[in-house]
Amino acid sequence: MTDQPRRRPGKPYRRPKKDPARILAFEALRAVDERDAYANLVLPPLLRKAREGGDFDTRDAALATELVYGTLRRQGTYDAIIAVCVDRPLREVDPPVLDVLTLGAHQLLGTRIPTHAAVSASVELARVVLGDGRAKFVNAVLRRIAADDLDGWLERVAPPYEEDPEEHLAVVHSHPRWIVSALWDALGGGPAGIENLLEADNERPEVTLVARPGRATVDELMETLGEEGGLPGRWSPYAVRLAEGGEPGALDAVRDGRAGVQDEGSQLVALALANAPLDGPDARWLDGCAGPGGKAALLGALAAQRGAALLAAEQQPHRARLVARALAGNPGPYQVVAADSTRPPWRAASFDRVLVDVPCTGLGALRRRPEARWRRRPEDLDGFAPLQRALLREAFGAVRVGGVVGYATCSPHLAETRAVVEDVLKGRAGPGAAAEWVDARPLMVGVPELGEGPDVQLWPHLHGTDAMYLALLRRTA
DSSP: OOOOOOOOOOOOOOOOOOOHHHHHHHHHHHHHHHHOOOHHHHHHHHHHHHHHTSSOOHHHHHHHHHHHHHHHHTHHHHHHHHHHHSSSOGGGSOHHHHHHHHHHHHHHHSSOOOHHHHHHHHHHHHHHHTOHHHHHHHHHHHHHHTTSOHHHHHHHHSOOTTTOHHHHHHHHHTOOHHHHHHHHHHHOSOHHHHHHHHHHHTSOOOOEEEEOTTTOOHHHHHHHHOTTTEEEOSSOTTEEEEOTTOOGGGSHHHHTTSEEEOOHHHHHHHHHHHHSOOSSOOOEEEETTOTTSHHHHHHHHHHHHTTOEEEEEESSHHHHHHHHHHHTTOSSOEEEEEOOTTSOOSOTTOEEEEEEEOOOOOGGGTTTOTTHHHHOOTTHHHHHHHHHHHHHHHHHHHEEEEEEEEEEESOOOGGGTHHHHHHHHTTTTSSOOOEEEEOOGGGSTTOOOOTTOSSEEOOHHHHSSOOOEEEEEEEOO
16 A cells, blocks of 8 residues: 655635724725715714724724725726736726725825735735635735836826826826816916826815804914914915814814814805995895805804895705704804705895805815716716806896805816806806906905906915815896
């Protein structure tokens, strides 16, 4: 009887290590992908639940937040790199696998996490959420990605700027090509401006608070935050910028509604409308697109100081409730109604100041909602166009002769900004309005680089704000 060769004992099975920060980041990305959720709405409750469960500290929260937002911002770049490293078209890679790969790519190419740690942690995540079989695929792809740094990969996957500048910028700065083209058209100028803008879109925005006039002060917020916790706003007299890692919900003034989280560009728009010169009385103000309530709360506080009343209208009932919550405790008279401002229930020519911050593509807030750049399509502009024109047209109907209308949008796209205003004024969107432009630039005191006017376009790379647009118009007949 011949001796049989001995078999080597197999390695004992090792259970994958569960990394709570990376698992949470993966869950957030799946929610964004599967449910079209927004990261800024999905992530906070996930973080809160993880903290309540214990064994999840501040460093875990910071890592999870960086992984989610960094991966979403750089998704286009990472997709181009991953496509070179897989053996099939990217569309044939299962979405959960692709989420793990992009999380791994971000750790390798967009953070200071050591290479071996980034790969091993991503493979362990894959074992937990995908299984051992697909974890091997993740391991092989990430090792290919780890063979070069980000600059090296960009040289390989991005076309030279001289041959195709828009596609080069799209890959390098992780924006869809059509958005690069639209932003470049809106910005004008040479390559430096557009590159600075795209880079600003990929930076983490500051959290900015507004001290609602008559209810809280900047000094109060600054004293509560301490010297290292906050800085005064750059442009708005009511703004306070939180230091990195600051938690607005921890402030009594925010919990009480005396202050709120509001981008400084949004504050500037409300302030410009409130301070625009009028002919005649100044007693009745209208916010025709008030949800979720930030501008309405600031306008309501400013109106109260002048003895004016604010009517805040929002079509969606659940958003109208958010407006009511933001205005709760306002010292002056106000009313919140769930109403369609394209079919207004109020009397014509009955307001002195009217603001319509219209629904739009949101291309001005890509810093805050990075996933929006991958969801939006050029055809979305056609869907918003009739609504934007109808809202502005009805705003002119609501304001009295001598009163002022503010048309605002969180998008710099030319089709959503000046084109809308000019169409309404010239009657191309229905009966034209007899109105004159009001120069908005002097009403944004101290803010530089506001262009030729009379309308204003704010920019993340120039002003540190969202890319808000504002046109002010006085009804003349």
